[in-house]
């Protein structure tokens with residue numbers, strides 16, 4: 001990664017929007033309107049590159065484990081955890097891979113915050129082909145990982161439907177919220193209701209944001225005008241889209 005790289009420029013611009021340093025100029029679908037990335041100064045690109053480089057080995061390790069989170073998304077998640085210190089909340093534990101990744105990021109940052117991760121888990125549930133999928137027993141692999149890996153003592157697994165756990169989540173006051181659970185429009189809208197009663201600084205990151213149902217729920221919230229908004233979408237093939245929101 002180097003200065004001028006489109007991914008670096010776009011990510012740098014997006015973080016500046018989320019941090020209130022500039023106003024976003026994304027189109028109505030939350031995408032960057034032209035093929036040329038936004039202009040951002042070199043010192044701020046250098047800072048971001050330095051932060052990305054810190055996570056290079058960790059991203060490489062996790063890229064080999066899961067295809068669910070694109071390596072670029074892992075870099076962005078790590079930088080978000082770095083820039084928004086405090087507890088992390090993940091909705092959608094599944095095999096716990098993102099959870100483990102964030103736990104290692106926190107460990108390297110020498111921070112003591114906890115990671116709360118919510119999974120609805122239906123015991124014995126099988127996919128049509130008979131395999132364990134989510135919300136079935138693949139969650140048990142996550143629990144095994146949490147038990148066996150030393151850095152994961154900071155992980156608090158929570159069983160249940162996120163839509164029914166709002167009072168608990170309000171009490172956690174997470175600084176980073178990673179939404180990767182229910183991807184229906186109503187489901188995402190319901191999870192985003194969480195943000196309504198937060199009165200602390202936070203970043204809410206939404207995975208697979210370019211799926212129309214997810215995007216629509218995010219755009220509905222954006223229309224309320226109480227959030228800064230950035231789509232880290234890079235325009236590369238296979239990019240599922242990662243949107244982040246911060247309070248104005």
Ligand SMILES: C[S@@+](CC[C@H](N)C(=O)[O-])C[C@H]1O[C@@H](n2cnc3c(N)ncnc32)[C@H](O)[C@@H]1O
Pocket residue numbers: 066068091092093094095096097098099118119120121134135136160161162163180181182183
């Ligand atoms: C795409 S997977 C998450 C992948 C995970 N981040 C990982 O690294 O392996 C989505 C997960 O969210 C769970 N889920 C869906 N809706 C949920 C809800 N309302 N509350 C809690 N978990 C939910 C599903 O059971 C599934 O395990």
